[in-house]
Amino acid sequence: MKKKKLTSQVEQHRDFVVYDLATILPDFQLAYFLNKHLDFKLEKEKNFEIYLPPKNQPESFSLYHCKIEKSRAIYLISNARIENTLMRSFFLIFQGFYTTQEQEKLLHEISNISQVLNFNIIDLTEDNSKKAVHKRKLGQINAILTDLEYHMIEVNRHKNQSNTKLNQSKSVTRKIF
Numbered sequence: 197m198k199k200k201k202l203t204s205q206v207e208q209h210r211d212f213v214v215y216d217l218a219t220i221l222p223d224f225q226l227a228y229f230l231n232k233h234l235d236f237k238l239e240k241e242k243n244f245e246i247y248l249p250p251k252n253q254p255e256s257f258s259l260y261h262c263k264i265e266k267s268r269a270i271y272l273i274s275n276a277r278i279e280n281t282l283m284r285s286f287f288l289i290f291q292g293f294y295t296t297q298e299q300e301k302l303l304h305e306i307s308n309i310s311q312v313l314n315f316n317i318i319d320l321t322e323d324n325s326k327k328a329v330h331k332r333k334l335g336q337i338n339a340i341l342t343d344l345e346y347h348m349i350e351v352n353r354h355k356n357q358s359n360t361k362l363n364q365s366k367s368v369t370r371k372i373f
Contacts, residue, residue, distance in 0.1 A: 202217050203373070204207070204341060211291060211292060212289055212320070212341055213289070213290040213294065213299070213317065214289050214318045214337055215287070215288040215315060215316065215318065216285065216286075216287065216314075216315075216317075216318050217285070217306075217312060218284070218286075218312070218313045218314035218315075219282060219283070219284055219311050219312050219313055220282065220284070220313065222256045222294070222310055223260065223272065223274050223286070224240070225311075226286060226311075226312075227240070227272055228307070229309050229311065230288075230309075233305045233308060233309055234302060234305050234306070236262045236264045237261040237262050237271060238272055240249065240258075240259075240260055241259040241260065241261045241337070241347075241348075241351055242259070242347075243256050243257060244257055244259055244343060244344070244347040245257070246339050246340055246343045247328075247339060247343070248336055256275075257274065257275055257340070258273070258274050258275075259273055259347070260273075261348070261351075264292075267291075267293075268290075268294070269290075269291045269293030270289060270290055270291070271289040271291070271346070271352065272287075272288055272289075272335070273286065273289065273340060283313060285342065287308075288295050290346075299302060314349060317331065318334075320334065320337065
């Protein structure tokens with residue numbers, strides 16, 4: 197029987213750049229500082245559940261989202277259950293194409309936020325994943341990116357439905373004199 201080599205699922209997410217960010221701030225304050233320093237418009241979205249390997253038990257993650265253009269967006273994600281820690285870990289995810297100058301400017305501005313203690317890019321290629329910790333983090337990121345896409349489809353569908361209901365109710369309302 198011929199052997200088949202399975203490719204990494206992370207390759208599905210080539211248009212994402214993921215940063216690991218460590219801070220003492222809760223998610224809403226970090227979103228505020230990122231909005232202030234980088235002119236983002238991160239908005240709180242509904243928390244979403246991710247089934248992380250190896251347990252495949254759902255974990256709740258908080259989500260902040262900013263759509264820049266049709267094909268570019270920014271996400272700030274953190275584990276919602278971890279509350280009583282001195283340092284919190286976040287994923288800052290950029291979807292779409294960003295030039296080198298844009299990325300350098302973002303890195304510079306984020307390094308100016310004094311409450312951000314550590315900020316590193318995560319290499320999404322499997323080639324560098326010799327360590328078990330890196331492999332586990334890649335599995336976690338892959339699960340997050342996959343579930344994030346499904347979650348955003350659901351959020352957008354819900355927003356479109358509520359906008360449609362609002363538009364319908366406006367057209368029904370008439371003034372009677």
